[in-house]
Amino acid sequence: MGARILNALFVTAVLLGLWQALVTLADLPPFILPGPVRVAQALWNNAGLIGWHALVTFSEVLAGLVLGSLLGIVTALQLATSGLARRLIRPALVLTQALPVFALAPILTLWLGYGLWSKVLMAVLIIYFPVTSAFFDGLMQTPRGYLDLAQTMQATPRQRLWRIRVPAALPGLASGLRLAAVYAPIGAVIGEWVGASNGLGYLMLLANGRAKIDLMFAALVVLACLTLTLHVLVSRACDRLTARMV
Amino acid sequence: MSAPAIRVSGQAEIGGATLFGPLDLTLEPGGWTCLLGPSGVGKSTILRLIAGLDTGARFTGQITADGGPLPPSHLAYMAQDDLLLPWRSVLGNVMLGAELRGQKAERARAEKLLSDVGLAAHSGKRPAALSGGQRQRVALARTLMEDRPVVLLDEPFSALDARTRADMQDLAFGLLAGRSVLLVTHDPAEAARLGHRIFVLESHGLAQMPTPPGAPLRAVDDPALLTAQAQLLQHLRGKA
Numbered sequence: 001m002g003a004r005i006l007n008a009l010f011v012t013a014v015l016l017g018l019w020q021a022l023v024t025l026a027d028l029p030p031f032i033l034p035g036p037v038r039v040a041q042a043l044w045n046n047a048g049l050i051g052w053h054a055l056v057t058f059s060e061v062l063a064g065l066v067l068g069s070l071l072g073i074v075t076a077l078q079l080a081t082s083g084l085a086r087r088l089i090r091p092a093l094v095l096t097q098a099l100p101v102f103a104l105a106p107i108l109t110l111w112l113g114y115g116l117w118s119k120v121l122m123a124v125l126i127i128y129f130p131v132t133s134a135f136f137d138g139l140m141q142t143p144r145g146y147l148d149l150a151q152t153m154q155a156t157p158r159q160r161l162w163r164i165r166v167p168a169a170l171p172g173l174a175s176g177l178r179l180a181a182v183y184a185p186i187g188a189v190i191g192e193w194v195g196a197s198n199g200l201g202y203l204m205l206l207a208n209g210r211a212k213i214d215l216m217f218a219a220l221v222v223l224a225c226l227t228l229t230l231h232v233l234v235s236r237a238c239d240r241l242t243a244r245m246v
Numbered sequence: 247m248s249a250p251a252i253r254v255s256g257q258a259e260i261g262g263a264t265l266f267g268p269l270d271l272t273l274e275p276g277g278w279t280c281l282l283g284p285s286g287v288g289k290s291t292i293l294r295l296i297a298g299l300d301t302g303a304r305f306t307g308q309i310t311a312d313g314g315p316l317p318p319s320h321l322a323y324m325a326q327d328d329l330l331l332p333w334r335s336v337l338g339n340v341m342l343g344a345e346l347r348g349q350k351a352e353r354a355r356a357e358k359l360l361s362d363v364g365l366a367a368h369s370g371k372r373p374a375a376l377s378g379g380q381r382q383r384v385a386l387a388r389t390l391m392e393d394r395p396v397v398l399l400d401e402p403f404s405a406l407d408a409r410t411r412a413d414m415q416d417l418a419f420g421l422l423a424g425r426s427v428l429l430v431t432h433d434p435a436e437a438a439r440l441g442h443r444i445f446v447l448e449s450h451g452l453a454q455m456p457t458p459p460g461a462p463l464r465a466v467d468d469p470a471l472l473t474a475q476a477q478l479l480q481h482l483r484g485k486a
Contacts, residue, residue, distance in 0.1 A: 145327050145329045149329045149342075154346070156348050163345060
């Protein structure tokens with residue numbers, strides 16, 4: 001673990017060095033690409049402002065992640081247990097993927113307003129399919145031997161689902177959730193770009209418009225940290241979930 | 247619980263091609279019937295037909311227990327893969343059947359069976375912490391937990407090393423006494439050691455083989471057993 005943190009620190013330091021070198025050597029003006037020191041200063045000077053907008057984005061992402069995952073889990077269970085659901089829902093599910101979520105953002109803002117919910121819904125839409133499809137695939141790939149055994153034991157369909165198929169599909173669900181953790185912020189930020197009065201996406205647009213490129217980068221760095229943190233937390237939870245499956 | 251005589255009569259085809267021709271197989275009631283044969287000849291299909299499992303083959307004929315239908319609640323199944331659920335403890339795996347039926351598992355009996363197979367000290371562990379032989383013993387305890395008069399064994403010992411396999415044969419034979427057991431195997435030595443009745447399934451039909459002298463479980467160093475297993479092997483090779 002210590003070695004991993006050291007590695008991450010080393011890579012970060014190298015990247016920051018390259019960044020500064022690029023700025024210095026190419027003699028880029030700060031309104032095109034500010035150096036890391038300048039961005040750090042902007043971050044420090046605007047900590048309260050960025051913190052507030054980060055909190056807004058974080059709430060949107062978290063709500064989207066929870067709702068989208070629950071929705072995906074329920075859908076996958078429905079699909080896995082009912083042939084009718086598979087025939088009816090599955091084509092619709094694929095169709096939703098044919099629509100770029102980005103294109104829906106203005107409509108969602110129109111319907112749900114500038115507040116939290118249009119962003120939450122964007123995040124939900126963007127993670128719903130990966131979660132559903134990863135969990136559903138897991139549910140449909142229960143090792144045949146387990147199902148044979150359950151059949152000779154005269155398992156009830158309910159017990160077979162909850163005691164065999166679902167536990168066997170948890171690694172699949174975990175990979176869906178890991179993806180969702182990095183996708184959800186994308187959804188929320190797109191929502192904020194299209195129409196918002198709060199959030200890191202909004203702050204970046206605002207800063208860009210006022211040529212405060214260092215502030216824009218500071219918001220971007222915070223967004224990246226937020227996504228990374230979320231990814232690590234969800235990965236940890238998933239590892240704990242699947243450690244029992246080995 | 248009386249151990250019924252299971253009879254399979256009929257034929258099976260797979261994708262229009264004959265898997266096995268008309269055959270008539272009656273299992274030893276309350277004893278071990280060993281079914282030998284080359285791979286892909288349909289041994290496991292017969293076992294799975296009795297178990298009521300998917301085979302992918304079309305079977306025409308009938309399967310009866312003492313002349314009547316065989317209720318699914320009369321059989322237990324054990325395969326080459328131990329099929330232990332990795333997320334359950336050893337004890338949890340032994341108690342799986344009752345839970346899958348939505349009943350309350352008898353914990354004391356499960357613990358007793360685990361100690362019968364020599365794994366009392368491992369009941370809280372996960373299957374991944376056990377050796378292959380130990381895992382098959384857990385699977386045996388799970389099979390016994392079902393307490394069924396008919397037990398279907400699909401090559402359960404074939405992945406074990408020679409010594410573990412002989413130990414497992416001893417253990418299973420003792421613990422499954424009084425039940426009608428069908429053992430599908432490709433090992434002539436195993437069939438000669440355990441069988442009250444021994445059959446060889448080949449593409450052209452089913453042949454009942456002479457059983458070695460003496461009642462099973464036969465001693466591994468019995469010269470008559472060694473002769474019998476050699477004869478079985480010759481028969482399998484088409485040289486008898």
